Amino acid sequence: MTETAGTFDLDAELDLWFSGLGKVRFEFTGRTDVARLNKLVAGYVL
Structure with missing residues (x-):
């Protein structure tokens, strides 16, 4: 699952x-x- 905080937050985890x-956490x-x-990652796990 991918969650986004919008377009103004350039930091990601x-x-x-x-x-x-x-x-x-990365x-x-x-x-x-x-x-x-x-x-x-999903490609290697699934």
């Missing part, structure tokens, strides 16, 4: 949950394409 580890600044990263 990517949260991943791992069994036995819990949530890991924080990005600038114009990082988090939606593309989300699809890339």
Whole structure:
């Protein structure tokens, strides 16, 4: 699932949950394409 805060917030976070580890958060600044990263991770997981 991808959530957006609109167009003015250029910072982004990517949260991943791992069994036995819990949530890991990656924080990005600038114009990082988090939606593309989300699809890339999903492609490896699914």
